[in-house]
Amino acid sequence: MSNAISIHNLTVQFGKKCILNSIDLDVRKGETLAVIGPSGTGKSTIIKVLTGLLKPTSGSVKINDEEVCCFSESEWDNLRKHMGVVFQYSALFDFMNVKDNIAFGLRRHYKVGEKEVKKQVEELLTLVDMSGMEQMMPSELSGGMKKRVGLARALAMQPDIVYYDEPTSGLDPVMTMNISKLIRKTQKTYGVTSILVTHDMESVFVAADRVAMLYKGDIVALESVDTIKNSKNPIVQAFINGQEVTGEDKNEQ
Amino acid sequence: MKVFEIIGGSLIKMSETAGGLSLLFVETLYHLKDISFKDTFKQMALLGADSLPIVAATILCTGMVFSVQTAKEFVELGASSTVGGIVAVSMARELVPILTGVVVAGRIGAAIAAEIGTMKVTEQVDALRVMAANPISYLVVPRFVAIICMMPILVVFGNLIGDIGGWGVAHYYAGISTFSFTNSIKTFAEFYDVLGGMLKSCVFGGIIAIVGCYKGLNAPNGAEGVGLATTASVVLSIILIFVTNYFLSILIYV
Ligand SMILES: Nc1ncnc2c1ncn2[C@@H]1O[C@H](COP(=O)(O)OP(=O)(O)OP(=O)(O)O)[C@@H](O)[C@H]1O
Numbered sequence: 001m002s003n004a005i006s007i008h009n010l011t012v013q014f015g016k017k018c019i020l021n022s023i024d025l026d027v028r029k030g031e032t033l034a035v036i037g038p039s040g041t042g043k044s045t046i047i048k049v050l051t052g053l054l055k056p057t058s059g060s061v062k063i064n065d066e067e068v069c070c071f072s073e074s075e076w077d078n079l080r081k082h083m084g085v086v087f088q089y090s091a092l093f094d095f096m097n098v099k100d101n102i103a104f105g106l107r108r109h110y111k112v113g114e115k116e117v118k119k120q121v122e123e124l125l126t127l128v129d130m131s132g133m134e135q136m137m138p139s140e141l142s143g144g145m146k147k148r149v150g151l152a153r154a155l156a157m158q159p160d161i162v163y164y165d166e167p168t169s170g171l172d173p174v175m176t177m178n179i180s181k182l183i184r185k186t187q188k189t190y191g192v193t194s195i196l197v198t199h200d201m202e203s204v205f206v207a208a209d210r211v212a213m214l215y216k217g218d219i220v221a222l223e224s225v226d227t228i229k230n231s232k233n234p235i236v237q238a239f240i241n242g243q244e245v246t247g248e249d250k251n252e253q
Numbered sequence: 254m255k256v257f258e259i260i261g262g263s264l265i266k267m268s269e270t271a272g273g274l275s276l277l278f279v280e281t282l283y284h285l286k287d288i289s290f291k292d293t294f295k296q297m298a299l300l301g302a303d304s305l306p307i308v309a310a311t312i313l314c315t316g317m318v319f320s321v322q323t324a325k326e327f328v329e330l331g332a333s334s335t336v337g338g339i340v341a342v343s344m345a346r347e348l349v350p351i352l353t354g355v356v357v358a359g360r361i362g363a364a365i366a367a368e369i370g371t372m373k374v375t376e377q378v379d380a381l382r383v384m385a386a387n388p389i390s391y392l393v394v395p396r397f398v399a400i401i402c403m404m405p406i407l408v409v410f411g412n413l414i415g416d417i418g419g420w421g422v423a424h425y426y427a428g429i430s431t432f433s434f435t436n437s438i439k440t441f442a443e444f445y446d447v448l449g450g451m452l453k454s455c456v457f458g459g460i461i462a463i464v465g466c467y468k469g470l471n472a473p474n475g476a477e478g479v480g481l482a483t484t485a486s487v488v489l490s491i492i493l494i495f496v497t498n499y500f501l502s503i504l505i506y507v
């Protein structure tokens with residue numbers, strides 16, 4: 001199977017601090033790749049690079065077999081019309097109501113009529129279990145509700161690639177499971193390629209096909225979901241069992 | 254050594270800001286082609302409603318005080334027929350455009366920096382970019398055009414208010430007749446005086462919009478970042494307004 005995204009030797013530094021240290025990562029077409037790892041290891045940074053928000057220090061990134069590192073903003077925009085991003089902190093437009101947030105891309109990039117917009121927004125809101133809340137403003141929503149609106153907004157343009165940055169953090173267990181299933185369903189129905197950044201192992205097991213573990217700037221493990229539970233890698237074992245990772249034995253695979 | 258470091262550091266920062274502002278200005282001009290008239294009109298309405306009362310209050314008082322300072326003396330000197338003209342010309346050429354600029358910088362420039370700064374630190378600007386909406390076309394262009402269109406309107410209105418204030422004081426405090434006051438305006442003031450002020454105010458509007466947007470888009474992360482961006486935008490745009498005003502006055506009136 002071909003790769004939708006292929007990252008090679010990617011390095012990101014902020015000043016002298018090296019966040020991603022020459023990582024390699026491939027995402028196959030149509031799969032959901034989970035990226036796990038401790039807080040502050042650069043998971044969101046990977047998504048920023050893959051959406052063109054952050055220029056990497058060095059390395060190559062190919063999306064749909066096109067090298068994107070030297071893309072101009074308008075070239076990125078063409079690519080971004082086929083991407084959906086669920087932001088870690090929702091990033092809803094706070095001067096627009098829920099409906100306008102979700103409809104933003106549809107109205108801007110496709111000449112759809114208001115009737116069609118209304119219908120699609122209703123469907124998306126039902127999908128995230130928030131039907132009837134079109135007129136609410138983001139400031140009136142709880143953190144978890146914002147998350148779900150963010151998810152609906154990301155899926156509105158029927159993207160080919162979706163990046164979920166901790167879509168289930170701050171949700172209750174039932175909603176977490178629903179969202180994880182929704183991610184799975186989106187993948188199955190539309191054949192989207194996705195990257196799922198999460199701390200939540202349950203949702204990894206439900207939604208992902210493969211798991212990459214990021215630790216101190218390196219990908220220390222890349223395995224299928226079935227094998228990760230019994231991974232021999234001590235860092236992975238410690239992480240999924242919620243233990244402190246000890247020692248510097250990260251290269252011992 | 255420390256002194257050089259500090260001076261060098263602030264020089265670097267200043268040239269960085271100058272470069273950033275120029276770049277944003279050029280990019281804004283380039284993206285004028287994607288202007289959304291709906292957003293622009295919305296901004297114009299907000300801007301007018303927000304700044305009109307303060308502009309009116311500030312300029313009314315200035316017109317009155319200007320008249321207080323001149324009218325009595327001029328009457329004693331037997332030059333009461335020049336008061337109206339002096340008030341109107343100085344209002345039209347300098348006071349109204351400068352005061353409007355300062356008030357709009359404080360009210361609208363600060364609001365722009367705070368609004369866009371909040372969007373920046375809460376990743377809404379990133380969200381715009383990811384949804385293939387260029388933040389310059391979407392956020393900067395409507396505000397830029399709206400301010401530039403509204404400033405001359407505020408200036409015309411300000412001239413009216415200022416002259417009325419000046420007349421009130423001249424008439425009731427210094428006993429200058431209404432006819433003498435208006436006649437004096439007709440003799441001394443030209444339409445060109447008002448036009449020059451309007452022209453200047455367009456430039457000030459451009460400065461306010463670009464500085465506010467630039468500071469907002471470059472707000473450092475965190476809530477205090479927004480505060481810093483807001484203050485910095487007001488200070489910088491007021492300084493730039495005064496400096497450009499000097500050169501514009503020479504260019505237009507000398
Ligand atoms: N603009 C920036 N300037 C400097 N350092 C940054 C910047 N953005 C991120 N960092 C640093 O990069 C590191 C990785 O950040 P990132 O947000 O990618 O972490 P993360 O893995 O998503 O963490 P979390 O799970 O908490 O969301 C952090 O240590 C952070 O301090």
Ligand SMILES: [Mg+2]
Binds near residue numbers: 043
């Ligand atoms: Mg993160």
